[in-house]
Amino acid sequence: xxxxxxxxxDVLTLISAxxxxxxxxLARLTGLARSTISQRVDALIERGLVEETESGESTxxxxxxxxxxxxxxxxxxxxxxxxxxxxxxxxxxxxNVLAECEDGLLIGEGPEQVLAHVSQRLDHLLDQVxxxxxxxxxxxxxxxxxxxxxxxxxxxxxxMPGWNDYPIPEYFGGGVEVLVDNDVNVMALGExxxxxxxxxxxxxxxxxxxxxxxxxxxxxxxxxxxxxxxDIGHIRVSGHEDAGxxxxxxxxxxxxxxxxxxxxxxxxxxxxxxxxxxxVALVQSGNTQALRLVREAGRLIGEVLASLxxxxxxxxIVIGGALSRVHEHLLAGIRETVYRRSLPLxxxxxxxxRSRTGINAAALGxxxxxxxxxxxxxxxxxxxxx
Amino acid sequence: xxxxxxxxxDVLTLISAxxxxxxxxLARLTGLARSTISQRVDALIERGLVEETESGESTxxxxxxxxxxxxxxxxxxxxxxxxxxxxxxxxxxxxNVLAECEDGLLIGEGPEQVLAHVSQRLDHLLDQVxxxxxxxxxxxxxxxxxxxxxxxxxxxxxxMPGWNDYPIPEYFGGGVEVLVDNDVNVMALGExxxxxxxxxxxxxxxxxxxxxxxxxxxxxxxxxxxxxxxDIGHIRVSGHEDAGxxxxxxxxxxxxxxxxxxxxxxxxxxxxxxxxxxxVALVQSGNTQALRLVREAGRLIGEVLASLxxxxxxxxIVIGGALSRVHEHLLAGIRETVYRRSLPLxxxxxxxxRSRTGINAAALGxxxxxxxxxxxxxxxxxxxxx
Numbered sequence: 001x002x003x004x005x006x007x008x009x010d011v012l013t014l015i016s017a018x019x020x021x022x023x024x025x026l027a028r029l030t031g032l033a034r035s036t037i038s039q040r041v042d043a044l045i046e047r048g049l050v051e052e053t054e055s056g057e058s059t060x061x062x063x064x065x066x067x068x069x070x071x072x073x074x075x076x077x078x079x080x081x082x083x084x085x086x087x088x089x090x091x092x093x094x095x096n097v098l099a100e101c102e103d104g105l106l107i108g109e110g111p112e113q114v115l116a117h118v119s120q121r122l123d124h125l126l127d128q129v130x131x132x133x134x135x136x137x138x139x140x141x142x143x144x145x146x147x148x149x150x151x152x153x154x155x156x157x158x159x160m161p162g163w164n165d166y167p168i169p170e171y172f173g174g175g176v177e178v179l180v181d182n183d184v185n186v187m188a189l190g191e192x193x194x195x196x197x198x199x200x201x202x203x204x205x206x207x208x209x210x211x212x213x214x215x216x217x218x219x220x221x222x223x224x225x226x227x228x229x230x231d232i233g234h235i236r237v238s239g240h241e242d243a244g245x246x247x248x249x250x251x252x253x254x255x256x257x258x259x260x261x262x263x264x265x266x267x268x269x270x271x272x273x274x275x276x277x278x279x280v281a282l283v284q285s286g287n288t289q290a291l292r293l294v295r296e297a298g299r300l301i302g303e304v305l306a307s308l309x310x311x312x313x314x315x316x317i318v319i320g321g322a323l324s325r326v327h328e329h330l331l332a333g334i335r336e337t338v339y340r341r342s343l344p345l346x347x348x349x350x351x352x353x354r355s356r357t358g359i360n361a362a363a364l365g366x367x368x369x370x371x372x373x374x375x376x377x378x379x380x381x382x383x384x385x386x
Numbered sequence: 387x388x389x390x391x392x393x394x395x396d397v398l399t400l401i402s403a404x405x406x407x408x409x410x411x412l413a414r415l416t417g418l419a420r421s422t423i424s425q426r427v428d429a430l431i432e433r434g435l436v437e438e439t440e441s442g443e444s445t446x447x448x449x450x451x452x453x454x455x456x457x458x459x460x461x462x463x464x465x466x467x468x469x470x471x472x473x474x475x476x477x478x479x480x481x482n483v484l485a486e487c488e489d490g491l492l493i494g495e496g497p498e499q500v501l502a503h504v505s506q507r508l509d510h511l512l513d514q515v516x517x518x519x520x521x522x523x524x525x526x527x528x529x530x531x532x533x534x535x536x537x538x539x540x541x542x543x544x545x546m547p548g549w550n551d552y553p554i555p556e557y558f559g560g561g562v563e564v565l566v567d568n569d570v571n572v573m574a575l576g577e578x579x580x581x582x583x584x585x586x587x588x589x590x591x592x593x594x595x596x597x598x599x600x601x602x603x604x605x606x607x608x609x610x611x612x613x614x615x616x617d618i619g620h621i622r623v624s625g626h627e628d629a630g631x632x633x634x635x636x637x638x639x640x641x642x643x644x645x646x647x648x649x650x651x652x653x654x655x656x657x658x659x660x661x662x663x664x665x666v667a668l669v670q671s672g673n674t675q676a677l678r679l680v681r682e683a684g685r686l687i688g689e690v691l692a693s694l695x696x697x698x699x700x701x702x703i704v705i706g707g708a709l710s711r712v713h714e715h716l717l718a719g720i721r722e723t724v725y726r727r728s729l730p731l732x733x734x735x736x737x738x739x740r741s742r743t744g745i746n747a748a749a750l751g752x753x754x755x756x757x758x759x760x761x762x763x764x765x766x767x768x769x770x771x772x
Contacts, residue, residue: 007417030418031422031426032417032418033420033422036417036418036419146731156731200611201611215697217604217608218604222603222698224587224698225732225735227699228696228699228729228732229698229699231729231731231732232697235692235693235696235697236689236693236727238624247729249727303622307618307621307690310620310621311599311601311616311617311694311698312601312608313610313612313613313615313617340635343614343620345542345612346610346617348612349611
């Protein structure tokens with residue numbers, strides 16, 4: 001908790017935030033000795049993180065040299081692994097997408113095959129933009145299951161056979177930093193940074209086959225003590241004791257309101273539905289039974305969110321995931337319950353909205369996770385002092 | 387978000403954390419120029435925040451002068467206002483209690499009368515330890531209702547008639563900083579700093595007449611977007627649709643499991659119980675009906691906490707408030723439900739325990755709120771630059 005002001009990491013943060021564009025700015029903002037500033041800036045230039053150019057506005061005498069992040073030598077990637085897809089976005093150090101790709105890929109094929117595919121796609125995208133593999137500094141990966149964030153190992157992920165405890169970062173060797181997180185966490189981060197950067201407290205609720213939640217508190221991901229925060233799919237909802245859940249309990253939210261659960265109930269009604277996508281197709285075709293079940297699912301999700309609004313008092317709740325594509329019906333059910341059951345003080349300024357980042361939220365968020373980690377003062381200090 | 391390293395506030399933080407005890411330490415830790423260090427330290431000494439002494443270990447030559455917080459010139463107070471009591475703790479800048487007092491006081495008498503009482507008690511305690519009123523730098527006050535933290539105004543507090551929107555800090559004039567917060571928030575802060583300083587994520591649940599929760603996330607109070615976070619008393623519990631709540635909804639947690647609700651049910655059973663204290667007395671006298679109702683209340687509280695454990699993934703849940711005095715029965719019910727209904731990953735290292743700070747949690751927490759605010763870099767910079 002003790003600040004260590006004036007490190008190379010702090011200096012880089014001032015440059016990347018645009019607060020300092022010259023050495024004089026840095027001296028004024030930090031109070032550091034000129035010799036210390038020189039030492040920090042030189043180290044950052046030497047590591048290829050910062051560049052100093054002669055261009056700049058003249059203030060009468062010799063124009064001051066301008067400092068900025070060195071964009072060209074670096075690349076970062078965000079990888080979104082779903083049950084049946086893989087999206088990869090290649091980004092520069094400022095978070096701009098340089099190139100991206102998407103294809104079908106079964107996570108159940110296991111870590112070696114899936115990660116070989118990811119690695120190949122990374123090479124391909126780097127080729128496409130003409131950067132060498134060594135330019136790739138950090139990769140963020142979102143996976144559809146719980147992860148021990150510190151080690152990047154999935155923790156008993158139910159729909160990722162063969163991945164339990166697999167050390168994903170080690171697959172990529174030591175040359176690149178790899179951060180692995182739950183897909184809903186990276187979606188929350190991507191949505192926050194892209195669509196709600198000024199919002200302090202945001203919940204991102206993914207309604208797909210299952211149901212999960214990513215939590216932004218004070219603008220940062222809240223992962224909780226064991227990294228399992230946001231696992232709202234197994235919160236109990238009232239009046240559904242007969243609905244058994246794969247977790248062993250009954251009446252879990254996702255066992256009654258997830259895409260798989262709705263598809264199952266539609267099948268019982270004689271309709272052809274195997275997945276959340278089928279549910280969406282039925283709703284979009286105007287099927288009233290599917291519409292009724294989706295709205296009912298919205299009310300049940302709203303019941304759980306009403307509790308969480310009282311507890312957490314977010315400013316924004318974003319609904320994403322496959323089922324949010326029938327957003328008006330799902331959102332109607334959610335809003336109805338939240339505004340009825342939550343306290344007025346907590347709902348007065350609460351906005352419940354559909355994801356704006358859409359299907360790219362996870363890949364973008366994973367890339368942002370990688371960049372923010374790489375640029376964090378601690379990591380920069382580690383690099384500079386290496 | 388941009389760091390401004392090397393401010394007087396940062397320098398004070400290094401001194402108060404014990405990381406720096408000399409000017410050389412400060413230069414080494416911050417990289418600041420010697421002249422900047424001198425300027426910062428001199429300003430802190432001039433404002434009476436830091437003192438520099440000749441004593442210290444010799445390293446061969448002249449012994450270096452030692453820097454430390456200047457304790458004697460400052461005093462801080464924590465005030466715990468309950469429905470029927472007032473506790474005041476006078477503290478030094480390091481958080482040591484110098485003197486304290488407690489007496490009966492009805493919050494319903496309204497702000498002028500109650501705050502006049504508080505002010506008189508503060509004078510009395512300052513006299514007792516021989517410090518003048520001007521030594522009092524900041525006061526923290528915990529009140530039994532929702533508060534807009536930024537302005538210190540209660541927001542429609544149900545059991546504080548006459549206090550709605552009353553600007554509490556202004557009562558004390560401009561000479562002293564006054565911070566007002568919900569009682570459960572200051573209890574959470576007091577419990578965290580005193581008993582669980584190393585815990586990142588902690589929930590403090592107060593079970594008294596009503597039920598509320600204070601949230602510590604990353605070691606800081608989480609107040610949420612409107613400051614209403616932790617209001618768990620109005621979360622819906624299943625199977626109690628007939629229980630009306632003063633908020634207008636039904637089946638709210640505190641309408642079925644709060645001290646007032648249990649007392650009401652005992653009265654219906656022909657027992658003399660008007661308050662949570664009466665419930666505690668009945669349990670302690672061995673009354674089996676009271677015991678059954680308390681354990682049942684524990685299960686209902688556990689049902690809500692099970693959801694919050696999945697969502698927030700805390701390391702520690704502390705149960706405080708009047709009803710926790712019959713802790714074994716209440717805790718048994720809570721633990722039973724939480725461990726059955728929450729996910730294994732979230733409960734594996736979860737500890738559910740009784741408050742260790744006890745009845746002093748609110749006054750101590752309010753005092754700590756005041757001291758931490760006063761010593762925050764932003765406030766110190768404001769003082770030094772004034």
